[in-house]
Amino acid sequence: MFFSKIDNPIGLDLSDLSVKLVQLNRKGPGLELSAYADVSLPGGLLEHDLIQNREALVDYLKRVFSNKDSHKGKFAGRSIVASIPESKAFVRVINLPSLMPEELVTAVPIEAEQYIPLPIGEMQVDWQVVARSDAGLQVFITATPKSYIEELLSVFSDAGLVVQSIEAESAAIVRALLKKSDNPPGTLILDMNASRTSFILYVANSIQFTSSIPMAGNALTDAIAQRLKLNKTEAEKIKRHYGISSYSLPGEKVSPETATTISEVVIALEPVLNNLYDEMKNTIKFYEEHNLSGTSGAVIQEIIICGGTSKLPNLSEYLQGKIQADNEFSRRGIKVSLGDAWRNIIENGPPPFSQREALSYTTALGLALRNYEIS
Numbered sequence: 381m382f383f384s385k386i387d388n389p390i391g392l393d394l395s396d397l398s399v400k401l402v403q404l405n406r407k408g409p410g411l412e413l414s415a416y417a418d419v420s421l422p423g424g425l426l427e428h429d430l431i432q433n434r435e436a437l438v439d440y441l442k443r444v445f446s447n448k449d450s451h452k453g454k455f456a457g458r459s460i461v462a463s464i465p466e467s468k469a470f471v472r473v474i475n476l477p478s479l480m481p482e483e484l485v486t487a488v489p490i491e492a493e494q495y496i497p498l499p500i501g502e503m504q505v506d507w508q509v510v511a512r513s514d515a516g517l518q519v520f521i522t523a524t525p526k527s528y529i530e531e532l533l534s535v536f537s538d539a540g541l542v543v544q545s546i547e548a549e550s551a552a553i554v555r556a557l558l559k560k561s562d563n564p565p566g567t568l569i570l571d572m573n574a575s576r577t578s579f580i581l582y583v584a585n586s587i588q589f590t591s592s593i594p595m596a597g598n599a600l601t602d603a604i605a606q607r608l609k610l611n612k613t614e615a616e617k618i619k620r621h622y623g624i625s626s627y628s629l630p631g632e633k634v635s636p637e638t639a640t641t642i643s644e645v646v647i648a649l650e651p652v653l654n655n656l657y658d659e660m661k662n663t664i665k666f667y668e669e670h671n672l673s674g675t676s677g678a679v680i681q682e683i684i685i686c687g688g689t690s691k692l693p694n695l696s697e698y699l700q701g702k703i704q705a706d707n708e709f710s711r712r713g714i715k716v717s718l719g720d721a722w723r724n725i726i727e728n729g730p731p732p733f734s735q736r737e738a739l740s741y742t743t744a745l746g747l748a749l750r751n752y753e754i755s
């Protein structure tokens with residue numbers, strides 16, 4: 381959804397537990413990051429992407445912008461590009477016969493109605509033709525409850541923000557991490573946050589399908605807290621330090637106590653990571669078996685992880701190892717890697733923070749990048 385065109389709007393990634401802001405500027409032939417912020421949200425404002433306390437959320441958003449101590453760099457203006465969370469955006473590619481653009485206006489909602497679990501009249505439906513062939517059109521649709529969008533827009537407006545556009549967060553993540561011109565192979569992106577992990581299936585140069593589960597970094601911290609009998613702050617520290625390590629860290633001499641801690645952390649994390657792995661595998665199998673893209677056989681060849689939880693030390697290596705040890709997947713040569721949210725942004729000079737740190741800002745960076753893609 382596109383409302384007005386104002387230069388360099390701020391990418392604003394609002395979720396249950398944090399607000400992240402990113403602003404980009406043109407610099408020479410490329411772009412630079414001129415300001416960013418990551419502010420945690422107190423509980424009770426948003427839950428499972430639903431607004432629980434509207435007034436408090438408006439106040440908090442105002443404070444996020446006025447409290448300059450939490451900003452790196454200086455934000456200009458109050459124009460934003462915002463995202464619709466995976467749980468609220470129904471995203472799918474549908475096949476249609478070769479129609480004229482004016483015919484699509486009526487055909488898309490009628491066709492979309494078959495796939496959308498809610499009455500089409502209550503949904504805001506956006507679409508984009510992603511492929512044309514003799515067989516017809518492939519159309520990427522996003523459907524979101526109108527009431528949800530209206531509520532979100534009114535919150536932003538009351539917080540003094542001007543919404544330039546709002547889009548599915550999966551679209552922002554794909555914009556940040558992939559390059560269409562590279563013709564990426566079939567890819568599954570895992571966006572792992574604190575309360576939620578989203579799965580984005582990208583095949584044949586388009587998002588095909590997305591889903592999400594309420595399991596991510598918090599579940600890992602809780603598992604460590606429980607197993608090692610620690611409070612959440614201590615467990616969080618241990619999680620970030622050891623991650624899902626092998627028993628000795630490279631270059632580190634390990635005392636017997638540390639070795640015990642490391643193995644206890646692995647024991648705590650494995651059940652949660654196994655669940656995540658199973659969900660990931662089911663997502664890939666569901667997609668491939670239902671032939672959702674119209675292609676047959678195995679299509680996913682790459683897995684890219686992003687979001688704060690993807691910074692867990694050794695996570696990509698761990699997932700790669702699980703794939704190699706899995707009879708169903710081991711022969712397919714699926715590659716697991718960390719997302720690089722700088723690849724479409726910084727074209728000259730070093731980025732202001734590492735590729736690893738940028739994993740937390742993937743959605744916000746993708747939202748801010750939208751302005752430069754459509755201009």
Ligand SMILES: Nc1ncnc2c1ncn2[C@@H]1O[C@H](COP(=O)(O)OP(=O)(O)OP(=O)(O)O)[C@@H](O)[C@H]1O
Nearest residue numbers: 395396397398573574575576597598688689691692
């Ligand atoms: N170095 C690290 N190692 C492991 N986990 C980390 C690391 N840094 C951050 N995390 C985890 O990342 C999560 C926060 O990620 P992110 O900022 O993407 O989510 P959020 O926006 O706060 O949550 P949500 O989107 O679910 O509301 C937390 O669970 C945190 O523990």
Ligand SMILES: [Mg+2]
Nearest residue numbers: 394395398573
């Ligand atoms: Mg978030």
